[in-house]
Amino acid sequence: MPYPHDSEPEGSGRPGSAPRDGAPPQRQSPSGRTPAWALEESLNQQLREFHASQRRSNVRPPAPPLSHTLPPTALRPRPRRRLGGGLRTGLAIALVAGLYFGPGVFERHILPAALPYFPGASVPPWGVGAADAPLGQPPEVAASDAYRFHAAPTDEQDFVAYDPCRPVHYVVRPDNAPAGSEALIDEAVAQVSAATGLQFIDDGTTSEGPSEDRESFQPEAYGKRWAPVLITWSTPQESPELAGDTAGLGGSSAVTTPGNPYVYVTGQVQLDAPALSNILTYPGGPDLVRAVIMHELGHVVGLDHVEDPNQLMNARNSNVTDFADGDRAGLARLGTGECVRRL
Known part of the structure; x- marks a missing residue:
């Protein structure tokens, strides 16, 4: 989030306030008051100078997009490890159950439930910290469509x-x-x-x-x-x-x-x-x-x-x-x- 560019929040400027040492002079209205746009202009200039002083002689590439959403974390496999006897037995039972119930049931229900218990698992056990109902409810709000969600990974979901x-x-x-x-x-x-x-x-x-x-x-x-x-x-x-x-x-x-x-x-x-x-x-x-x-x-x-x-x-x-x-x-x-x- 870049901040700020267009104007300072109203009421943040104090009449007659002096600029900080080394800060560019703030323009004032004929009444002697410092309007919000002048304070914002001064703050923007100092923010640019501050970053410039930090760069020194280094030249950075242009700034990336102003928002950044971290990519979804896939359920990545980890390096194989030798299985202990108990886990080998459990895995064998899971495989037998998979053969009994069919590959669809195995892939959708049995394997995901067993994955967290494998050595080097990349996911926790199911349901840690989960309650039986929502812990809170959103408030009633005024109708508005002035919002956007991050894109969902699938068209079947409106939002994540x-x-x-x-x-x-x-x-x-x-x-x-x-x-x-x-x-x-x-x-x-x-x-x-x-x-x-x-x-x-x-x-x-x-x-x-x-x-x-x-x-x-x-x-x-x-x-x-x-x-x-x-x-x-x-x-x-x-x-x-x-x-x-x-x-x-x-x-x-x-x-x-x-x-x-x-x-x-x-x-x-x-x-x-x-x-x-x-x-x-x-x-x-x-x-x-x-x-x-x-x-x-x-x-x-x-x-x-x-x-x-x-x-x-x-x-x-x-x-x-x-x-x-x-x-x-x-x-x-x-x-x-x-x-x-x-x-």
């Missing part, structure tokens, strides 16, 4: 969502985090939870860093469950896609089993720590940064960019620091995904 019968766990890597950022993340998560009905659980901090190839299942780090959503305060050096005016990235990984829809099981949010730390020092800065986090979490739960500049999910924020009607309509639908125990 998190399982509402399971909590969405998340962790935060504290490296590079600006002061006060913990509260901003808490507030942003609470907003997304309220708008979707999905229940989020803070699992604390982690040392895991951002990665394009992040595994959805990391039993050594997080136990035998899907890995939690990872929120990191990164840098353009660590995450090159944050170069330029891209303030954040967000997306999720989807999986499926035979006969079930694709479901998001984990995701990532990458935040440009140097740029957002700089924005925090300005009037209204915390609201701007919280909006960036909410925008990226919107991507995590399934929203894509929209062209409507009045929505928070617009690619270039324009005076919007909260979810608008279109955002909320889309988020409410994303809270109505299917409960899938066989994941």
Whole structure:
């Protein structure tokens, strides 16, 4: 999410406020007040200069698309290991059952249920943390079609969502985090939870860093469950896609089993720590940064960019620091995904 480009949120400029040391002078109206567009112009210039100073003599390629959705994680086979006696017996029973019931039943029901128990399994046992009914309900919202979903992997699905019968766990890597950022993340998560009905659980901090190839299942780090959503305060050096005016990235990984829809099981949010730390020092800065986090979490739960500049999910924020009607309509639908125990 690039931030900001068009204008500063209303009310963020304070009349008579002096520019920061080294900052370009802000133009004022004849009344002596600093209008919002002038503060935004100054902030944009400083953000560009800040990134330029970080680049030094290095030349980076043009910034990639402004939103980034991590690719679905396939159920990848792992290197073969020798099977223990008990597992060999269990596998033999499964094969006999497959021969008895036929290949269709075996492929759709028996093999997926057995896979998590194989050595080196790339998926957790079915139903970890799943309840019998949704843990929450999305609120009633105003009718709006000003929203878009990330494309589903199959035409048979309108959208991909998190399982509402399971909590969405998340962790935060504290490296590079600006002061006060913990509260901003808490507030942003609470907003997304309220708008979707999905229940989020803070699992604390982690040392895991951002990665394009992040595994959805990391039993050594997080136990035998899907890995939690990872929120990191990164840098353009660590995450090159944050170069330029891209303030954040967000997306999720989807999986499926035979006969079930694709479901998001984990995701990532990458935040440009140097740029957002700089924005925090300005009037209204915390609201701007919280909006960036909410925008990226919107991507995590399934929203894509929209062209409507009045929505928070617009690619270039324009005076919007909260979810608008279109955002909320889309988020409410994303809270109505299917409960899938066989994941």
